[in-house]
Amino acid sequence: MMEPFIQVENLSYAYEEEGARRPVLRDLSFAVEKGEYVAILGHNGSGKSTLAKLLNLILTPDSGKIVIAGREITDPNLTEDELYEVRRRMGMVFQNPDNQLVATVVEEDVAFGPENLGVPSEEIRQRVDEALALVGMQKYARHEPHRLSGGQKQRIAIAGIIAMLPDCIIFDESTAMLDPMGRRDVLRIMDNLNRERGITVLTITHYMNEAARADRVLVLNDGELYMQGTPAEIFSHPDELAAIGLDVPQCTDLVHQLRAAGIAVEGDCLTPAQCADAICAACAARGIPFNPPQS
Amino acid sequence: MSSITLGQYFPGNSLLHRLDPRFKIVLAILYITASFLCKNIWSFAALAISAVVLVLVSRIPVSIVLRGLRPILFIMLFTVVLNIFLTRGETLLVEFWVIRIYLEGILTAVSMVLRITVIIVGTGMFLTYTTTPIALTDGIERLLSPLKVFHLPVHEFAMMMTIALRFIPLLIEETEKIMAAQKARGADFSTGSLLQRAKALIPILVPLFVSAFRRADELAVAMECRCYRGGEGRTRMTVLHATAADWLMLAAVILFGASLVLINRFAPGFTL
Structure with a gap:
């Protein structure tokens, strides 16, 4: 059997705070396959962002093991070149688009990563053009980032990561500061990168409908793995989620309430479209004439 | 606020816009040096003509160039007044009460104004108007x-410049936001004594600094995630290539300087 792409075993990490140690991650173990789309859910302070920073060694774990593509990156003998190779493979997009763009011209910013890696000039040019095309921002190559919208800036940040040719991209609440349009664009790019480019996507979020798009969901609570499974499995436990301050997508919640009221509705109902279909089917089963909206 | 521009860069595609930034920096220094070589009225005339030629070549509207001179108007006026009233020479033109104006004073004043104008216009045409701040930083680094x-730490210096250029508009925007927020809570920035007004700025500066440090921290992490490890082993997307135009322009400016020296030497005229 092939090894998983990311293997995390008994990972622990604590912040030093006024002399006291505040544990953030406790004995966390999980694995992510190559090409998987995984959402990491958890309320504030559950250790999600810390986990992301451990996966590309911005932080060093106190104990435990992280293996990425067969190489143990928590190995104390890891060379500096190997460290940067890990960071190249594990690209990361942050929450605030303003604080991750370095250059005053869009294409210069996208080139920043490959330049750091020592890629030859002609190849950087090619990678930058491809990355900008992939996020639909070619038109803005010579623009100044501060004149772009939040969603556009975030797309530039993603292009900057794509240009390093990563195997995996970690999105650390990358849609949290965006308007609905910007969020939709970024989510579409995330889907596209995963499905068409085979890039492993880890998305840290507290939007339930974003988690519902993933192949698998990991739920963190207080630095421990609380639940994991497909979105359908996770969201069929609304009570367990509510216990740690999380809810389920609105449409799923609606279906749960209908069921609780004794109305049989079939299916997982993770998206509004699925939910609408399920409710129409339930209506039809009861002989209620109902014309489903044309989607 | 999105209209804020840094420096005076005027987008265009003239010969001067397309020159290699490294050459433009050298050219600007040479041109300033040349302006100090002028000794008589003919070489000053040549200098003035050269500045006009530069403006024409850059295709930057004259009104924009003149607007660029406005901030130094006071300095020029001051220089003129000082030179006219304080220079003592041989040809007395006006004598009235304690005021004595000599021809030499007027000539010195004119030459000073001309020299300052040419220096400002020259550096503007070679650098600030025709070169983006990022190209300028790049040129300095190389x-x-x-x-x-x-x-x-040449690379580090250039990186700092780039980041500063990137974040200045952000910080200005943030200052405005904080000011608006404080005004909404009844802060008063425009009345009171100087000391009171300075004190009123503290509630703006504190959150501004806090936020700047937080930004710096996040940016540092983001740069590390993008494999930044200093200038060592770093390549660049845009490689600067000196073209024939760059070398020709360099030759032209050197020739210009040399011809100014020759004019001083052989052309008759008022020595300034």
Whole structure:
């Protein structure tokens, strides 16, 4: 059997705070396959962002093991070149688009990563053009980032990561500061990168409908793995989620309430479209004439 | 606020816009040096003509160039007044009460104004108007890169410049937001004594600094995630190539300087 792409075993990490140690991650173990789309859910302070920073060694774990593509990156003998190779493979997009763009011209910013890696000039040019095309921002190559919208800036940040040719991209609440349009664009790019480019996507979020798009969901609570499974499995436990301050997508919640009221509705109902279909089917089963909206 | 521009860069595609930034920095220095070579009325005339030619070549509207001179108007006026009233010479033109104006004073004043104007216009045409701040930073980094041998942090300096240019508009925007927020809570920035007004700025500066440090921290992490490890082993997307135009322009400016010296020497005229 092939090894998983990311293997995390008994990972622990604590912040030093006024002399006291505040544990953030406790004995966390999980694995992510190559090409998987995984959402990491958890309320504030559950250790999600810390986990992301451990996966590309911005932080060093106190104990435990992280293996990425067969190489143990928590190995104390890891060379500096190997460290940067890990960071190249594990690209990361942050929450605030303003604080991750370095250059005053869009294409210069996208080139920043490959330049750091020592890629030859002609190849950087090619990678930058491809990355900008992939996020639909070619038109803005010579623009100044501060004149772009939040969603556009975030797309530039993603292009900057794509240009390093990563195997995996970690999105650390990358849609949290965006308007609905910007969020939709970024989510579409995330889907596209995963499905068409085979890039492993880890998305840290507290939007339930974003988690519902993933192949698998990991739920963190207080630095421990609380639940994991497909979105359908996770969201069929609304009570367990509510216990740690999380809810389920609105449409799923609606279906749960209908069921609780004794109305049989079939299916997982993770998206509004699925939910609408399920409710129409339930209506039809009861002989209620109902014309489903044309989607 | 999105209209804020840094420096005076005027987008265009003239010969001067397309020159290699490294050459433009050298050209600007040479041109300023040349302006100090002028000794008589003919060489000053040549200098003035050269400045006009530069403006024409750059295709930057004259009104924009003149607007660029406005901030130094006071300095020029001051120089003129000082030179006219204080220079003592041989040809007395006006004598009235304690005021004595000599021809030499007027000539010195005119030459000073001309020289300051040409320096401002010249550097503007070679650098600020025709070169983006990022190209300028890039040019400085590459011109100074031989100094790395002496362990001068040339790359780090250029990186700092770039980041500063990137974040200045952000911080200005943030200052405005904080000011608006404080005004909404009844802060008063426009009345009271100087001391009171300075004190009123504290509630703006504190959150501004806090936020700037937080930004710096996040940016540092983001840069590390993008494999930044200093200038060592770093390549660049845009490689600067000196073209024939660059060398020709360099030759032209050197020739211009040489011809000014010759004019001083052989053309008759008022020596200034």
